[in-house]
Amino acid sequence: MPYIRTKVKRAKIDFVEPQADQIFIEDIAYALARTFRFGGHSEETVAQHSCLVAELSSTNLAGRSAAEAMLAGLMHDAAEAYIGDIPTPLKRLLGKQVKDIENSILYTILHRYGLVEIFDKYEPMVHWADRIMLYNDALMNEIDVDGDREIAPTDFVMLPVEGGIWSIEESEAKFLT
Numbered sequence: 001m002p003y004i005r006t007k008v009k010r011a012k013i014d015f016v017e018p019q020a021d022q023i024f025i026e027d028i029a030y031a032l033a034r035t036f037r038f039g040g041h042s043e044e045t046v047a048q049h050s051c052l053v054a055e056l057s058s059t060n061l062a063g064r065s066a067a068e069a070m071l072a073g074l075m076h077d078a079a080e081a082y083i084g085d086i087p088t089p090l091k092r093l094l095g096k097q098v099k100d101i102e103n104s105i106l107y108t109i110l111h112r113y114g115l116v117e118i119f120d121k122y123e124p125m126v127h128w129a130d131r132i133m134l135y136n137d138a139l140m141n142e143i144d145v146d147g148d149r150e151i152a153p154t155d156f157v158m159l160p161v162e163g164g165i166w167s168i169e170e171s172e173a174k175f176l177t
Helices: 025-032 046-057 066-075 088-094 096-114 116-140 146-151 168-176
Strands: 003-005 013-014
Touching: 025 046, 025 168, 046 066, 046 116, 046 168, 066 096, 066 116, 096 116, 096 146
Parallel strands: none
Antiparallel strands: 003 013
16 A cells, blocks of 8 residues: 655545545645745745645636636645645656546545535636746746746736745645634
């Protein structure tokens, strides 16, 4: 049984068959605040990125719920609390098994907090916000993306991030808030 133990709640997360009763938001916030974007080649945490995606997901709703969109955006990378931040090009190279594990953990998390329907409803909006934030995150972290213009969505806009890069403690606190 391949698993990971968490620090805060001392839970045991099985990578093959994750159990909802072993998922705790405190573990997720703790881990994401200590997981750095771009495979560690950034000072920005996945928790900060998730908060920014949540905020952007709540815009342009056309009558939908901002609170629901924010929850979907906040949780979109929650599985990374257990598997780490694997850069997308590497995930593609590793193939279906990695994506299946990530999705199994993500949907266990969403199930734990009653967010499956909300996530599925807002996933296209979250995906849009995540793509915009990918490019913004690269620019904010001074990662050269000039040769990677294809990652920028056609409707890309540079978003100012209040306070720049957040500390680990600030990332964890804002994620939990």
